[in-house]
Amino acid sequence: MPLLLVLLFIIVPIAELALLIQVGQAIGVWWTVLILIADAMLGSYLLRSQGRLAWRRFNEALASGRLPHKEVVDGVLVIFGGVLLLTPGFITDIFGLLFLFPPTRVVLRRLLVRRGALRLVGAMPGTARPPRSDPYAGNGHPRDIEGSAVDIDPPPPPR
Numbered sequence: 001m002p003l004l005l006v007l008l009f010i011i012v013p014i015a016e017l018a019l020l021i022q023v024g025q026a027i028g029v030w031w032t033v034l035i036l037i038a039d040a041m042l043g044s045y046l047l048r049s050q051g052r053l054a055w056r057r058f059n060e061a062l063a064s065g066r067l068p069h070k071e072v073v074d075g076v077l078v079i080f081g082g083v084l085l086l087t088p089g090f091i092t093d094i095f096g097l098l099f100l101f102p103p104t105r106v107v108l109r110r111l112l113v114r115r116g117a118l119r120l121v122g123a124m125p126g127t128a129r130p131p132r133s134d135p136y137a138g139n140g141h142p143r144d145i146e147g148s149a150v151d152i153d154p155p156p157p158p159r
Contacts (some may be wrong), residue, residue, distance in 0.1 A: 001048050015090035023090065043085025046100045050078045073109045081105075 024032040054075040061068035081099025084092040098104045 047082030131144050
């Protein structure tokens with residue numbers, strides 16, 4: 001895995017630079033810069049709008065009592081796509097758009113979950129203990145539901 005990351009951090013910038021040079025030679029430097037600026041503006045707009053939508057869906061899932069598995073993955077993909085779109089270059093922009101557009105994001109989410117790249121495990125508070133309805137749960141002794149107490153020390157004699 002570290003070798004893959006090193007290769008990505010070396011190969012992707014070299015490929016981006018080569019593509020930028022080719023596009024700049026084909027359509028001109030200023031048009032290339034203008035496309036990159038417009039692309040970054042589009043990326044920031046999509047990141048803001050899709051990020052808000054993902055956040056709202058996350059909160060709605062929590063409010064309805066569901067674990068927000070899908071919403072968390074969507075939020076991660078939106079953030080990752082926004083970062084890729086804000087990074088200058090055409091290759092990262094293509095991948096960023098794939099992560100930000102809802103139809104392709106659904107496909108990517110399913111692919112990542114199916115491949116096991118994202119595993120979300122949920123737990124509710126209190127699920128690690130035995131249910132409270134069983135009075136003998138835990139150590140095998142009955143629980144004292146009433147909360148009565150026994151005074152072990154006798155009261156001191158009056159003076």
